[in-house]
Amino acid sequence: MIRPTTSQLKIRDAAARDLLVVAPAGCGKTEALALRIQGLLHRGDVTSPQKILITTFSNRARDNIRDRLNEYLPISEMRERIAITNFHGLAARLFRAHANVIGLDPDLILPDGDWVGAQARDKGLDFNTTAALQKMLRLSKQEPRTDAEVDALLQKPGCEKALAFERLRVEQGRLTYDDLPRLAELILAHDVVADLYRAHFGAVIVDEFQDLTPQQLRIVNRIGYKRTTYAGDLAQGIYGFAGAKPNEVYAAIRAECTEVVEFSESHRSSPAVLAMVNALGGLTGGNALTSADPESWPNGGLAAIAHHRTAEAEGEWIMKVARALVARAPGHRVGIIARTVGRRRFVEGALEAEDIHFFRWDDGILDTDTARTIKSMLTSFDLKRYLAAPDKMTFLYDASGFDSIIDPSGRESLRDALTWCYDLLRDGVTPQEVRGRVRVGDATTLVSAPGIHLLTGHVGKGQQFDWVIVVGLEDGVLPDFRATTAEEKTEEARVLSVMMSRARHGVILSRAASVPTNAGRPMSRTPSSFFGQVAAARPLDSKGLVEWITQADWNVIASR
Numbered sequence: 001m002i003r004p005t006t007s008q009l010k011i012r013d014a015a016a017r018d019l020l021v022v023a024p025a026g027c028g029k030t031e032a033l034a035l036r037i038q039g040l041l042h043r044g045d046v047t048s049p050q051k052i053l054i055t056t057f058s059n060r061a062r063d064n065i066r067d068r069l070n071e072y073l074p075i076s077e078m079r080e081r082i083a084i085t086n087f088h089g090l091a092a093r094l095f096r097a098h099a100n101v102i103g104l105d106p107d108l109i110l111p112d113g114d115w116v117g118a119q120a121r122d123k124g125l126d127f128n129t130t131a132a133l134q135k136m137l138r139l140s141k142q143e144p145r146t147d148a149e150v151d152a153l154l155q156k157p158g159c160e161k162a163l164a165f166e167r168l169r170v171e172q173g174r175l176t177y178d179d180l181p182r183l184a185e186l187i188l189a190h191d192v193v194a195d196l197y198r199a200h201f202g203a204v205i206v207d208e209f210q211d212l213t214p215q216q217l218r219i220v221n222r223i224g225y226k227r228t229t230y231a232g233d234l235a236q237g238i239y240g241f242a243g244a245k246p247n248e249v250y251a252a253i254r255a256e257c258t259e260v261v262e263f264s265e266s267h268r269s270s271p272a273v274l275a276m277v278n279a280l281g282g283l284t285g286g287n288a289l290t291s292a293d294p295e296s297w298p299n300g301g302l303a304a305i306a307h308h309r310t311a312e313a314e315g316e317w318i319m320k321v322a323r324a325l326v327a328r329a330p331g332h333r334v335g336i337i338a339r340t341v342g343r344r345r346f347v348e349g350a351l352e353a354e355d356i357h358f359f360r361w362d363d364g365i366l367d368t369d370t371a372r373t374i375k376s377m378l379t380s381f382d383l384k385r386y387l388a389a390p391d392k393m394t395f396l397y398d399a400s401g402f403d404s405i406i407d408p409s410g411r412e413s414l415r416d417a418l419t420w421c422y423d424l425l426r427d428g429v430t431p432q433e434v435r436g437r438v439r440v441g442d443a444t445t446l447v448s449a450p451g452i453h454l455l456t457g458h459v460g461k462g463q464q465f466d467w468v469i470v471v472g473l474e475d476g477v478l479p480d481f482r483a484t485t486a487e488e489k490t491e492e493a494r495v496l497s498v499m500m501s502r503a504r505h506g507v508i509l510s511r512a513a514s515v516p517t518n519a520g521r522p523m524s525r526t527p528s529s530f531f532g533q534v535a536a537a538r539p540l541d542s543k544g545l546v547e548w549i550t551q552a553d554w555n556v557i558a559s560r
């Protein structure tokens, strides 16, 4: 077990029930939250039978906090006093139990996929029309409006399609993911229900406050106003596309909380990595990081930038560097991170050509139950009938027995897994191959397994690797070509910051001057505008990188 720092102890012992914890990547916020929960329970701030509600944004984040908590709380206390949920799970639970207070049927169909997207596909709508429609519906549901109010709002010129979709949804008696928080908020507006939840949950913990939407914050406030501990880091706010408003939320919780604990000593990264992350600080708005123990990092760590003529050459080079790193430190983890799965494909190809084992984070890493369901579905899969089916997602739902699963988190996992199957089948992967790519219960192994890991920036959030290689630092890729407003550009810088700050010993950035399009046509690419910023950290070039690797004392590195 780790020895808590003064800041972490302060967080554990803070007497006020509301608390704001602000710290950049790798400073031990998750650890601090586990200590905080232990403090709240053991001091008797939250007394039996009251529970502590912990909200997270992904299954991996949930597993992460659960693992840390296991170090501090006995199993019985974990079971009886802790509830960990994501916002959709919380909203679904509120809806099933209390929909009657807002005059709705609690048995309406809960969301189990992108219903709007599927409908749009059926109707043959193009990408842009569908995206505009989804945005319109999402925006109309970000306030606590009743169905009738949403309907009224959409009765204006330009909203005809959205209105038709909304009416179809109501007619079919189903909810979308946008409806869940809207209705949860309406339900919580009733004091009888809110009082029940306030009595049930003595305190609330929000990990990653920068990912909250204002709507989610209002839900948290209804249950835990002045009794919530928020932890996060503005520089890791990369969910603007999902409605997160980091600055707005930060201002609100800063006003709510009586006490604020800020710290910036990284326990994760070497000085060389931190210099790169700090060099982006002007763009991301993050506090500058210092190393908790700078002398302990062999050679101060590694930071490098490599330029390549083509994406194929880049793929080869990255394969060789990754292979060299794991050969020298077999217990280490190398994370190869790209903005998108597609931009990573040359590295993937180079690794496969050399028969080098790697973990692909977008493989079907499924919990035991979901994996069993998917594998059994694919064993006796009728591909002919599937290919002939007009609605393939519905076919998959039926084939997997989706409706027999009641537990919301089980439904969510299966829905994700079915979408994953759908994508692969659409790409022509055979059911047998898809089955072969299912990894049972590997999700936690991924988080700790040594070797080479391939992922994207968003997936890697909250994780750490000994070495991080960022692929494709080109204009249009990172920053993404769709980022046009100042806010969107800031978010792109934050995506790079999140990628780099996963690294312990070293970070390597790479780009290619020519990258083929999906159709195979070469296209020249200019370097990412972020290079100008990180250059201030004086990273090595590829020659310097090779020298560093050749000269370093790998016994010392491997044991740090």
Ligand SMILES: Nc1ncnc2c1ncn2[C@@H]1O[C@H](COP(=O)(O)OP(=O)(O)OP(=O)(O)O)[C@@H](O)[C@H]1O
Pocket (backbone or CB within 6 Å): 002, 003, 004, 005, 008, 023, 024, 025, 026, 027, 028, 029, 030, 031, 032, 233, 236, 267, 268, 461, 462, 463, 464, 501
């Ligand atoms: N007091 C401590 N002493 C030594 N190591 C620590 C301490 N606290 C945390 N760590 C280690 O530092 C690393 C980062 O911790 P943690 O994941 O809690 O940081 P974080 O602030 O939540 O990071 P991120 O914002 O990137 O998710 C982990 O490996 C953790 O075990």
